[in-house]
Amino acid sequence: MRSGVLFDVDGTLVDTTYLHTVAWWEALRQHDADVPMAEIHRAIGMGSDKLLDHLLGDDRDRSDDDMMSSAHDILYGAWWERLRPLPGAAELLRAVAKRGPAVVLASSAKEAELKKLRQVIDADDVITAATSSSDAEQSKPAPDILQAALQQSDVDPHRAVFVGDSVWDVKAAARLEIPCIGLTCGGSSAAELSEAGTIANYDNPAALLAALDDSAIAALKA
Structure with missing residues (x-):
């Protein structure tokens, strides 16, 4: 794994x-x-x-x-x-992949919607696996989507980090004891995300990318 x-x-x-x-x-x-x-x-x-x-x-x-x-x-x-990627989205995924860890989309969007979202991100060349709503019996804050993402990518949950923007993301990760990095670009404040249990918060993917060397992601070994 x-x-x-x-x-x-x-x-x-x-x-x-x-x-x-x-x-x-x-x-x-x-x-x-x-x-x-x-x-x-x-x-x-x-x-x-x-x-x-x-x-x-x-x-x-x-x-x-x-x-x-x-x-x-x-x-x-x-x-x-008219959907647009958030600042630095594709660049962050490529930077993570370059370091060695698998890049996995843990999405609960429906399959057709997920296809469109992947086109918007435009980083399929570095995405190892991606889930959709059909992969989970229950939605967040249940951890089903994260469990499916781990299984599809063969990622060890003890060597994983989750990046999300809502308190429901944080709660789902906590159920699997996966550290969660919060992004405030979804509209939840850093205080809300921290209270839910994030280990660090950033404004958006670009901000996480700029701080990648000092983030929990940097500690992951391929």
């Missing part, structure tokens, strides 16, 4: 967090659920099932859940062609 760096994608490598927020806000409004965007933003990173429970309560009528999820996907899909 080898060492590796696992990366969340949405909000960590691609600038999508607020697009997801607006898409969920409108999808919920279409079904008479008026939830403030700030609350929705704090839930981004969960899968749709857990997000809806978190925002609407787990004792609600779930008959509209599939329609709300589909509405979100349609609204968010309108932005696909």
Whole structure:
């Protein structure tokens, strides 16, 4: 087994967090659920099932859940062609790969969406493996996606670091005792990420890249 760096994608490598927020806000409004965007933003990173429970309560009528999820996907899909990588995303992945650890995308996006996200990042030449929602029974903060990413890449969990942007990323990593580096470019503050358990926080992929020699990633051996 080898060492590796696992990366969340949405909000960590691609600038999508607020697009997801607006898409969920409108999808919920279409079904008479008026939830403030700030609350929705704090839930981004969960899968749709857990997000809806978190925002609407787990004792609600779930008959509209599939329609709300589909509405979100349609609204968010309108932005696909305008998605942009966050600063330094591809450069960070290539710098990590050059050091020797595997570069693994631990994403819970659907397969078609993940394909688009990978095109936006434009670093497939250094990506060892990538997960999608079909690889996990439960979404974050459950650790299923990270477990799938480890299995697909043959990465030793004791020689891994996870990079994410939400408290749900941090909580998922903690369940597997994987150190998590936080990026604030997804909209969560350094204080929020630190309270959830990150070992260090940076503004965006470019900032982590600039500090790579002093980061937990530097300690990983190929």
